[in-house]
Amino acid sequence: MWEFLVDRFNQILFSSWQHFSLVVQCLILATLIAVGIAALVYRSKGLTGVANGISAVGLTIPSFALIGILIAPFGFGVTPAVIVVTFFAALPILRNAIVGLTGVERSLVESARGIGMSRISTLLRVELPMAWPVILTGVRVSAQMVMGIAAITAYSLGPGLGGFIFTGLSRLGGANALNSVVVGVVAVIIIAIILDLLLLVLGRLTTPRGIRV
Incomplete structure (x- = not known):
């Protein structure tokens, strides 16, 4: 295992960055769409x-089936990976965003409208900030969920650590096959933990002080 890590360290590092970048960019896109x-x-x-x-x-x-379907119109590569990860990431965020927005006290909204704020201004300056902690919870759930889905997109030759997992599984029983799978899985777990910590910090920095738990 140690020799495997040393020999492929740069490749593992690059694939880890690709995996992290794919998930983060798709999370941002999914959050914008869902909200x-x-x-x-x-x-x-x-x-x-x-x-x-x-x-x-x-x-x-099934994410694997959706990836297979998207290969036909979009081919192999980044495009089907981005579509699949963004699609699944948006689902929990959408549900939490609806819950967060409907949970904002109507009295606050009416007060904002009463002082002359437009509906859009009320949404942006009152409702979304109040709903943000709930929305961010959905983002954190999505982040953990799509970490694994991003690995599955390696089936369509998408970027990330899934290549190590699929390569190892296809050669199971051969030299370094198990090492390849273990490295891919462990690296995904480590990245998921790092991303969750970063989202916790983001929540701390972006949640209005008056509504922090």
Whole structure:
């Protein structure tokens, strides 16, 4: 194992950075999409139900199957990996964003409107900051979930540590096959822990002091 790590250290480091970068960029994109959708639907019970239903059904789709389907129109490489990771990352964030926005006290919203703030200004300056801790919880859940999904995207030759896992599994029983799988899995776990700690710090820095738990 030690020789395997030493011989492939630069490759492991580069793949780890690719994995981290893929997940973070997809999380940012997923957060923007999910919060945008939540902002459009949270005032309507019917649309909220539809959004929550889509979120629940979406999580039942096998990620491996979705990757296989996307290979046909988009080919191998980064594109199907980004689509799959972003799709699954958006689902928990969407649900939490709806919960967070609907949980904001109506009296605060009415007060903001009463002093002349527009609906958009109220959303951006009152509702979203109040809902942010709940939204961030969804982001943290998504981050942990899509770490594994990002590894699976190696099936479509996507970037990241999944290459080590798939290479090892395809040569199981051969030289260094188990080492390759173990390195890939352990590295994914370490990156997941690091990212969660970074999100905790982000939450501390971006959550208004008055609503910190």
